[in-house]
Amino acid sequence: MNNEMVIRITRYYRILNRLRSLGLEKVFAHNLADAAGVSAAIVRKDFSLLSIYGQKRGGYEIPELMTKLGSILGKTDKLEHVIIVGCGRIGRALMHYTGFEQDGIKVVAGFDSDPSIYNDPNHPVPVYPTSRIEDVVKESDTKVAIVTVPETATADTFQRLLSAGIQGVLNFSPITLKPIKKADGTQVIVHNVNIALELEQIFYELQSPNILQQ
Amino acid sequence: MNNEMVIRITRYYRILNRLRSLGLEKVFAHNLADAAGVSAAIVRKDFSLLSIYGQKRGGYEIPELMTKLGSILGKTDKLEHVIIVGCGRIGRALMHYTGFEQDGIKVVAGFDSDPSIYNDPNHPVPVYPTSRIEDVVKESDTKVAIVTVPETATADTFQRLLSAGIQGVLNFSPITLKPIKKADGTQVIVHNVNIALELEQIFYELQSPNILQQ
């Protein structure tokens, strides 16, 4: 299963969640396709590759489909833990974001190097000095970190997270982090979100003569 | 030039910017490839498709390369304008972000439906009620909007932006917006950034048996 497919499966799952809450019980490949912005052929192909079968002319049963997709995606009842490293404005905004829980994600702690930030008691989750990352990661069984530190601190922060045992990083700094192979042979998963780069792309697409689809 | 290629070209440009500021004057395809996380063959292929030629054994001249890539990307001296719609924590964090300017982007205004937000004078850029979007967009010659409204307001906000003449949207809401064809036949450019989805993908990749590369 490649990356694109993981994204699609996750999208299907979210869409099914909403359809179910609207009371629907069945769904056709082309409905799911429309909602996910892909072709019906891809939906059927994806399900076929995952050995998920519907009823000819009857579509797919939503609860059954969700169970199967959920187990493929590794959905469990318990919340997945993340930490936020760098509690500037963006980090704090994410600490306050209430939408994570409905996707099974919980922010367990924040970290910052600035005492005026980690000594401030007004945060929705505990905030510690960066020196305590390893402690807290181990204690709370956390595998994934969101990095919202300034550009200059990115490389150091990444190193520190790796030695603390973090296995996945969502990086908001404009420095692109690369998925390094660790000493034990495992690969760190890194996703880079570069907001300025997204905007630059949009501006390029606007001025470019050929119309590109997303 | 497809989307992937636009991203790579933008990356090359940024990397060249840094190399130049370090005093370098030439660069080999494989250096650029390493920094951008792609293969040297792709770098040469990209340049070849763009009719950019280096010197055999000598690599590429950085200033010349930047000029050419810059003109392809539509880089100008003047800043590109964006507005931020939805001045909650994330919107405000982006309003305060100082990194846009070095990429040629300027936030000209924010918008919110809540009077206690748009009447608050403590913002780094002017903040108006959402009813004034069309005005301000026209006055300031803005084509791109960043959407940081709550999930429930996303669809309405998108409609309002379209009728105000916005041509590109960077959407942070978990509702995926689709690039609609407008009445005049032009296509709105939409990029969706879904933070929870990124985290879900990371968790999937961590629990999945096969190691995926980014």
Next chain:
DNA sequence: TAGATTGTTAATCGATTAACAATC
């Protein structure tokens, strides 16, 4: 039945990679 939808196979498409001649 007729019509609609699934599931699969083969064809198409496009992007990446390999290979190598050209040349500095």
Next chain:
DNA sequence: TAGATTGTTAATCGATTAACAATC
């Protein structure tokens, strides 16, 4: 010259799409 790098061609790879039999 020998070695290194570019630029291009052809091969490979993989994903998407088209087409259609199966079947409800």
